Amino acid sequence: MIVEDLAQFKDPMAIKEIELAFTKGLVDEYYIDLVKVKRIYRTPDDDMRYQRDDWEPIEHFSQENIEYLYKLHCDEEKQTKEKEDWSK
Numbered sequence: 001m002i003v004e005d006l007a008q009f010k011d012p013m014a015i016k017e018i019e020l021a022f023t024k025g026l027v028d029e030y031y032i033d034l035v036k037v038k039r040i041y042r043t044p045d046d047d048m049r050y051q052r053d054d055w056e057p058i059e060h061f062s063q064e065n066i067e068y069l070y071k072l073h074c075d076e077e078k079q080t081k082e083k084e085d086w087s088k
Helices: 002-007 013-025 032-044 063-087
Strands: none
Touching: 002 013, 002 032, 013 032
16 A cells, blocks of 8 residues: 555656566555556546545445455465466
């Protein structure tokens, strides 16, 4: 999330550091990837919809969303384990 927040400043010097962080594997691409970062940089400020304005913390931590995220994560782990089992 820090990378996305930093990208929204569109500082030309920051993009180099962001790219370096991706290269070093320091960014969890589950949340944001370099393509999205570059899209943020190309989007005119007038067209930007900053997520902080849209994000409702109460909804994020609702029981329904927690269950959804838990299921999503568990299914992902299950698929990874199944792939590992098949490769043996």
